[in-house]
Amino acid sequence: MIDPAIPRLYAYHRALREAQAAGKSTITSEGLAALVGSISSTQIRKDLSALGAQGRRGRGYAINPLVEQLAWVLGLEHDxxxxxxxxxxxxxxxxxxITAREARFRIAAIFDRSPAVIGQRWEGIPVRDVADLEAAVREADCNIGVIAVPAAAAQSSAQRLAAAGVRAILNFAPTALRLREPVAVRNIDLAGEMSILTSWLTAAESSREARA
Amino acid sequence: MIDPAIPRLYAYHRALREAQAAGKSTITSEGLAALVGSISSTQIRKDLSALGAQGRRGRGYAINPLVEQLAWVLGLEHDxxxxxxxxxxxxxxxxxxITAREARFRIAAIFDRSPAVIGQRWEGIPVRDVADLEAAVREADCNIGVIAVPAAAAQSSAQRLAAAGVRAILNFAPTALRLREPVAVRNIDLAGEMSILTSWLTAAESSREARA
DNA sequence: AAATGTGAAGAGGTTCACAGCG
DNA sequence: CGCTGTGAACCTCTTCACATTT
Structure with missing residues (x-):
């Protein structure tokens, strides 16, 4: 499955769960598009067909198998x-x-550099020294790493996670991580997102001024 | 300026600040590309030229005016x-x-629905009842709204923010916001990002199995 | 008649290749 | 010669149009 489709599949899954909860058992691409809100019915058909989904012409898609199929592709079944x-x-x-939102996600290890934080516990899990990262990550059998350190420390954190066998990283630091290992990385740059908003606002403002 | 360029401009700005701090006064597109890490020098030249930047052939770009220009476009100068x-x-x-990270961002109003939270203070700012949103947002003269409520409440929150004159929204809820007003919206879907990672992991796993 | 599935056209953005300038 | 600036080629994903199936 192609990269940019994944967020859409996730949206479909969410919408289909709603439809399911509402007691529906079948849905058309058009109906799903309306539920999702920002994706065309054509796009949905393309995605579902690429996924190998079984729609019935004249009827639509059976929701239950579709939800299962999406859950499988998205890795929603594993912990x-x-x-x-x-x-x-x-x-x-x-x-x-994340733990409150989805039970399939477990925090298995926590690291920090600051002595003030190391040794504290969160839900019973001790905060460890980053110096012990590789060993502890292996021991706790972590699949996913979350980087929430300052930009300067992000690259080294990523390398150590990768070295410990982690193959997926969610990175909150505003840095492009470079790794030799084949690691899936998603970046979330909060300050960057805010800047995108402020750039739109200033652009809108100056175009208003230009018109005046 | 075109939409997808903005995150890149922000990355340039950050990298140029670093170069500035390192005492450099000029930089080539190639050098900037190396600093940013994941953007080609051609792309950088295209972006900067679209921006109207003044590069000197054979030399590169003067950093100081470039930083100012980027700061202006990105709205980094306003509060x-x-x-x-x-x-x-x-x-x-x-x-x-966000307040710790960039001084130009001020929290001017906070809202919640829960009586347990309403009336608490954060940095002196009282948490108010969402019922008072429109009036309080206007009074506090907020430019940007941040939606950190459950999905079911996101759409109405967005509408009320828009009605109060907010023209930029950062949305943490996994919902496509639909607004009549021309509002810039950025979505950050944490659980969605995690699902993208897990889908990659399951895909990698099944391709390993297929090979075996 | 209704809705899927899909080849073809289109749009948007990125990369290439090189002309142009300092 | 080095590096910018940019038209053209390219590529990737989305939309269109319609043949196809129930």
Whole structure:
């Protein structure tokens, strides 16, 4: 399955769960598009057909098998063990948020550099020294790493996670990680997103001025 | 300036600040590409030229004016007033993070629905009832809204922010916001990002199995 | 008649190749 | 000669149009 489709598949899954909860058992691409809100029915058909889904012409798609199929592709069935590197506000909030939101995500190890934080516990999990990262990540059998450290420390954190066998990283630091290992990386740059918004606002403002 | 370039411009700005701090006064597109890490020098030249930057052939770009120009385009010079809707872990962490990270962002109003949270203070700012949103957002003159509420409440929060004159929204809820007003929206879907990672992991796993 | 599945056209953005300038 | 600036080729994903199936 192609990269940019994945977020859409995830959106379909969410929408289909809603439809399921509402007691529906079948849905058309058009109906799903309306539910999702920002994706065309054509796009949905292309995605589902690429996925090998079985739609019935004249009827639509059976929801239950579709949900299962999407769940499988998206890895929603497995449980995943997460290592958090950097336990400041961001790391802490992420841990709380993701475990509350989806039971399939478990925080399995937490690391920080600051002696003030090391040794504290969160939900019973001790915050360890990043110096012990490789061993502890291996021991805790983490699949996914979350980097919530300052930009300067992000690259080395990523390398150590990769060295410990982690093959997927969610990176909150505003840095392009470069890794030799084949690691899936998703970047979330909060300050960057805010800047995109402010650039739109200033652009809108100056075009208003230009018109005046 | 075209949409998808903005995150890149932001990356350039960050890299140029580093170069500036390192005492450099001029840089080539090639050099900047190396610093940024994941963008080609051609792309950089295209972006900077579209921006109207003055490079000197044979020399490169003067850093100082370039940084100023980028700062202007990205709206880094103004201060911005933020309204946070939903003051759970996520809203709380975002407030702490963004104010610590960039002084130009000020939290100007905070809202929640829960009586347990309403009336609390954060850095002197009272958490108000969402019922008062429109009036309070206007009064506090907020430019940017941050939605950190459950998915079901996101759409109405967005509508009320838009009605109060907010023209830029950072949305943490996994919902496509639909607004009549011309509002810039950036979505950050943490659980979605995690699912993208898990889908890659399961795909990698099944291709390994297929090979075996 | 209704809705899927899909080849072809289109759009948007990136890379190439090189002309142009300092 | 070095590096910018840019038209053209390219590529990737999305939309269109319609043949196809129930």
């Amino acid at each position: 995943w063990r997460i290592a958090i590197v950097g336990f400041g506000y961001l790391g802490h909030a992420f841990a709380t948020f | 911005w007033r933020i309204a946070i809707v939903g003051f759970g872990y996520l809203g709380h962490a975002f407030a702490t993070f």
